[in-house]
Amino acid sequence: MPQGLIVAAFGRHFTLETHDGVRLQAHVRGKRSEAVVGDRVLWNTTQTGGETQAVIESVEPRRNLMHRQDLMRTKSFAANLDQVLMLVASQPLFSESQLTRAMVAAKSAQIELVIVLNKTDLPDAPLARERLKPYATMGMPLVELSIQHAREESLKRLSPLLQGRTTLLLGASGTGKSSLVNLLVPQAQSRVGELSQALQAGRHTTTHTLWHWLDQGRTGAIIDSPGFQEFGLQQVPAADLARHMQDFQPHLGGCRFSNCQHRQEPDCAITAAVTAGLISPQRHRIYLEILDELQTRRW
Ligand SMILES: Nc1nc2c(ncn2[C@@H]2O[C@H](COP(=O)(O)OP(=O)(O)OP(=O)(O)O)[C@@H](O)[C@H]2O)c(=O)[nH]1
Ligand SMILES: [Mg+2]
Ligand SMILES: [Zn+2]
Structure with missing residues (x-):
């Protein structure tokens, strides 16, 4: 059976990428949808009404899984990661509780986490830096960016961090995850939200988790995800x-x-x-x- 990589997840429907880089729509057999972005899967084809469809038969064992567990439900972000970039922004000033929760989830899944402070062009940047001081002191890797206003410098800081690795972008809505993807992978054309709108309507611009290759050789990848508000840690004893x-x-x-x-x-x-x-x-x-x-x- 051929192997594939899950590059997008929409409920029970998935996009899988074959060895040759061809992307196919696929669904899972059975009731439980266990695959998440980053999963390696074994797949097959079936004929339904004269149409050939890809079916995911099984998910290969995972190296790790980044997820959050609220009281009522589990939300898997992605699997088989080298690192998580947790984006925080100065405006609106980020929640330290959310940052800590993402850090605990990553640590319990044994995944490295890098804190990225974006929007350092905004006047509240010093406040954000002040709030991040304890994190620098405890030795957390920390990168400062202004994706919108210092594109070249942001690229220069990010590229060495991401080469040859699989990185999940995590963070509240409006912190600039999709902006970062567009900076690194211009052909991705991810939808970027108007901040004011996004915040007022409580809307998330990105609605699905999506895998993007960073290079032609398909060695490095960046995964965009929808912003989160709640971050339950019920998986942690x-x-x-x-x-x-x-x-x-x-x-x-x-x-x-x-x-x-x-x-x-x-x-x-x-x-x-x-x-x-x-x-x-x-x-x-x-x-x-x-x-x-x-x-x-x-x-
Ligand atoms: N001032 C400033 N604005 C930025 C910067 N980077 C991104 N933005 C703006 O922030 C807004 C939100 O950016 P997105 O990239 O859509 O944020 P997101 O994290 O993908 O949001 P969700 O998809 O809702 O989770 C957009 O209006 C961007 O133009 C920055 O460095 N400085
Ligand atoms: Mg987005
Ligand atoms: Zn004690």
């Missing part, structure tokens, strides 16, 4: 949350109780690190917010 917080890691193991939840327990190394200014109070607050969520899960 509550007891694992602290070790997925990069700035907590150096202090773990130092608490008096081995099952310390780092709330208000005596001799807690994490709250001590917050008091000592080694962990930002904001990060600790977000940790507690997520922990509460995970401990009230319904199953």
